[in-house]
Amino acid sequence: MARELMKGNEAVAEAAVRAGVAAYFGYPITPQTELLEYMSRRMPELGRAFVQAESELAAVNMVYGAACTGQRVMSSSSSPGVSLMMEGVSYIAGTELPMVLVDVMRGGPGLGNIAPAQGDYNQIVHGGGHGDYHSIVLAPANVQEAVDFMALAFDLAEKYRSVTVVLMDGMLGQMMEPCELPAMLPMKTEFPDWAVTGAKGRERRFLTSINLNPTQQEITNLRMLNRWAQVEANEIRYREYFMEDAKYAVVAYGSAGRISLSAVRTARAEGIKVGLLRPITLSPFPREAIYQASRKLDGMLVVEMSSGQMLDDVLAATRFTVPTEFCARIGGVVPYPDEVLDSIRNLVKGPLTTEGHPRDRWLKRMAERN
Amino acid sequence: MDMIDNDTETLVYSRPNSLTDVSTHYCPGCTHGIAHRLIAEVIDEMNIREKMIGVASVGCSVFAYNYFNFDFVQAPHGRAPAMATGVKRVLPEKVVMTYQGDGDMASIGMAEIVHAATRGENITVFFINNTNYGMTGGQMAPTTLPGQKTTSSQNGRDVETQGYPIRAAELLSQLDGSSYVVRRSLNDPKNIRLAKKAIRMAFEVQLRGLGFSMIEFLSICPTNWGMSASASMTWLENNMIPYYPLGDYKVHPAVAEIKI
Amino acid sequence: MQTEVIIAGFGGQGVLFAGQLLAYAAMDEGKQVTWIPSYGPEMRGGTANCTVIISDEEIGSPLVFHPKAVIAMNRPSLDKYEPMIKPGGVLIINSSMVDRKATRTDIKVVEVDANVVAEKLGDKRLSNMVLLGALLHQLGVMPAEAIEKALRSHLPERHHKLLPQNYEALHEGARFQVVEI
Numbered sequence: 001m002a003r004e005l006m007k008g009n010e011a012v013a014e015a016a017v018r019a020g021v022a023a024y025f026g027y028p029i030t031p032q033t034e035l036l037e038y039m040s041r042r043m044p045e046l047g048r049a050f051v052q053a054e055s056e057l058a059a060v061n062m063v064y065g066a067a068c069t070g071q072r073v074m075s076s077s078s079s080p081g082v083s084l085m086m087e088g089v090s091y092i093a094g095t096e097l098p099m100v101l102v103d104v105m106r107g108g109p110g111l112g113n114i115a116p117a118q119g120d121y122n123q124i125v126h127g128g129g130h131g132d133y134h135s136i137v138l139a140p141a142n143v144q145e146a147v148d149f150m151a152l153a154f155d156l157a158e159k160y161r162s163v164t165v166v167l168m169d170g171m172l173g174q175m176m177e178p179c180e181l182p183a184m185l186p187m188k189t190e191f192p193d194w195a196v197t198g199a200k201g202r203e204r205r206f207l208t209s210i211n212l213n214p215t216q217q218e219i220t221n222l223r224m225l226n227r228w229a230q231v232e233a234n235e236i237r238y239r240e241y242f243m244e245d246a247k248y249a250v251v252a253y254g255s256a257g258r259i260s261l262s263a264v265r266t267a268r269a270e271g272i273k274v275g276l277l278r279p280i281t282l283s284p285f286p287r288e289a290i291y292q293a294s295r296k297l298d299g300m301l302v303v304e305m306s307s308g309q310m311l312d313d314v315l316a317a318t319r320f321t322v323p324t325e326f327c328a329r330i331g332g333v334v335p336y337p338d339e340v341l342d343s344i345r346n347l348v349k350g351p352l353t354t355e356g357h358p359r360d361r362w363l364k365r366m367a368e369r370n
Numbered sequence: 371m372d373m374i375d376n377d378t379e380t381l382v383y384s385r386p387n388s389l390t391d392v393s394t395h396y397c398p399g400c401t402h403g404i405a406h407r408l409i410a411e412v413i414d415e416m417n418i419r420e421k422m423i424g425v426a427s428v429g430c431s432v433f434a435y436n437y438f439n440f441d442f443v444q445a446p447h448g449r450a451p452a453m454a455t456g457v458k459r460v461l462p463e464k465v466v467m468t469y470q471g472d473g474d475m476a477s478i479g480m481a482e483i484v485h486a487a488t489r490g491e492n493i494t495v496f497f498i499n500n501t502n503y504g505m506t507g508g509q510m511a512p513t514t515l516p517g518q519k520t521t522s523s524q525n526g527r528d529v530e531t532q533g534y535p536i537r538a539a540e541l542l543s544q545l546d547g548s549s550y551v552v553r554r555s556l557n558d559p560k561n562i563r564l565a566k567k568a569i570r571m572a573f574e575v576q577l578r579g580l581g582f583s584m585i586e587f588l589s590i591c592p593t594n595w596g597m598s599a600s601a602s603m604t605w606l607e608n609n610m611i612p613y614y615p616l617g618d619y620k621v622h623p624a625v626a627e628i629k630i
Numbered sequence: 631m632q633t634e635v636i637i638a639g640f641g642g643q644g645v646l647f648a649g650q651l652l653a654y655a656a657m658d659e660g661k662q663v664t665w666i667p668s669y670g671p672e673m674r675g676g677t678a679n680c681t682v683i684i685s686d687e688e689i690g691s692p693l694v695f696h697p698k699a700v701i702a703m704n705r706p707s708l709d710k711y712e713p714m715i716k717p718g719g720v721l722i723i724n725s726s727m728v729d730r731k732a733t734r735t736d737i738k739v740v741e742v743d744a745n746v747v748a749e750k751l752g753d754k755r756l757s758n759m760v761l762l763g764a765l766l767h768q769l770g771v772m773p774a775e776a777i778e779k780a781l782r783s784h785l786p787e788r789h790h791k792l793l794p795q796n797y798e799a800l801h802e803g804a805r806f807q808v809v810e811i
Contacts (some may be wrong), residue, residue, distance in 0.1 A: 003657055005650070005653055005654055005657050005665070005784075011412070020459050022775055023456065023459055023460050025455075025456065026768075049459035049460055051455060051459060051489075052486075053452065053485070054481050054482070054485035055481060056450070057449070057452075057481075057482075057486065058452040058482050058570075059452075059454075060458065060482065061445065061446060061449035061453045061457060061482070062452050062453065062455050062456035064443075064446075064452075064453050064456060065425070065445075065452065065453035065454060065455060065456025065457040065458075066456035066457060066459065066460045067456070068443045068456075068457060069457060069460050069461055071460045073456070073460070083595070087446055088446060088449070091446050124592070142688075142689075157528065171666065171693075172694065174651065174666060175665060175666035175667075175692050176653060176664070176665040176666070177663065177665075178657040178662070178663060186715060196423055196441045196442070196457070197423075197441065197445055197461065197464070198420055198421050198422065198423060198441055198461070198464050199419070199420055199422075199439075199440050199441045199442070200420040201420070204439055204440050204441050204442070205441050205442075206435040206441065206442040206443065207442075207443045207444065207445070208426075208435065208442075208443070209444065210433075210444060210446035218443060254580035258689070258690050258691060258692070259690060259691040259693075260690070260696075261688070261690035261691075262690030262691040263690075263691075264688065264690075280794050301530075334693055335694060336691065336694065336695040337690060337691045337694070337695075338695050338696075347649075
């Protein structure tokens, strides 16, 4: 199939269309807006639903309503807008409904800026909305992956009745890369037995997240948790580069992952036996893969565009047994491969230690630098 | 012993098919029951039960889906019009209604209701105005009257610091997107009959694809008002109707042509 | 083999389009490519730049600190990017817009009077094509024909009457030679 040169935001939109999304509800926010704009044109053209909502809050609740009917539905936003959506995300999780959300992260907290960042990791991976639930989180590192993950996101959301987030950042949203788009899937014609579609010739159905009886709520939460155990057993994804003989490894996801790839290649050319482990599912997190890899390593480097939100998960995965350092730029600053390369060189130079916290050492280096 | 002639026995009153056969959790004397019954009767009469999808809100009517015998979803506080929009946009052939109280619709959900109306969203909104937050124990609502005592306006609503009541029907009627916006009262047989007729009209509007319809029902809350049901009805007549006049606030010309 | 190009200038000079064209051509040649703009809140005016990376393998960072080549369409861009170019790299200067000479001696510098050439061709807006022609000639990563093909394939049909002018602009640009610093 012919490759097309597409902006990440638009490629994701078209991929969702081809995955059979029946309704899109959103609100403009940079650096995600092209996705909404693309949908505003494409969805009506195909006779599908598009609403530019009055707020992200309304958008996510439109998604909630449409998801109750068993249709494929989605929204997209960027960090501050995603914060507003978290109410609805929790309700959707509590009602055990599938939904797909694309978060094109930007610098924060607060209004922050519109530059690429990864500061939503904790919000997206470790909850976000209130209550006990898990979301599936996919982190593409290039436009092709972002395209491929859209159909996957809908499939996973439906299979596990789960919120699935495709976590990108402004860099991936704004850049153009060639990609192969999948064929257009037919729209769903069969809907699950929980879908609210009008009680024609059947018992009435209702969907709610309220459960005033704590014992009943506990049963619901345990059911969701058992389903999550299936997700953890079946759906962990990551990609390894140069890991076969690696003595050192960089762990990084999304844009930070691809930036690290450049640094790892240069380091390899310098003779450093370093590899890259790039988590693709941030939730469920590739804990075991990182643990197994870490046992063969002399040292690890975690690279992020946040202040080490994933770092804590990596350290826990290694059971704090492997000397680890941290390299990051935050607030919307994108690290150059050169900075990651320096961190790899410093890691190799040592001293290697499991004492103290890598974030503290990084913070000290940042203070010295400024 | 007189013989009873079964052939002449006439059933004059029964539970509508669109209501489930359960007792409600509403307080004695509460007008939610009247509103539920009227809506269910109209749905039965129009034979649209199997096309109905209701959206419950947060407040006393949070469990409305237990009482209406058709498909239902339950929205976060204030978001019922957004959720209804989502349902209606993917299932345009279904009849979608929200059932919301005054705290839900006129306070936390003001953005959602205004924008659903201004989009001319083809849904029907039933709005219960009982001048207070019933479920949480009678706090001041956006509809609480000036001087009215509630648990969060204990000296009476002071408009200088707590603002004025919101007249939702008047407000929504000003939006070009709304097609049928009326206020009715559930206080006496005549007004109840008028309320039922309005419900019929609202569903007709939706079935004809004429857009957004909203009925505000003036309602009582004997428990939180601390009055008997009959005293509450008198209070509604003496205090609410003067502040919230009954009537048709928006009847789109296409709606005016509907004969029922 | 990876080639990194930064194209920088004022908004409205065709910076982003020139970069996209380069990216289309690379894609059509079967290469891996990334195009990334600097994006800011301003919609018009201001500075604009984009980075294009062309490679034979999966591209890591779409941004580089030390690019192989730079097209500087104005003075601020020259000041910012000249020091960053990799030794042995290429610097194309739009000398119509820049009032100073390059200072680096370890790179290939081409001064292109792009606005004058473009105006001679009948349209000042062709200056970005002239500069692109000069760049491709020095880089050797793709023939100029690749850009011509990309123009044909990706320019909307209604603009196809402009193709000959664009081809000519590319060829004119390729005639400029490296200057001695």
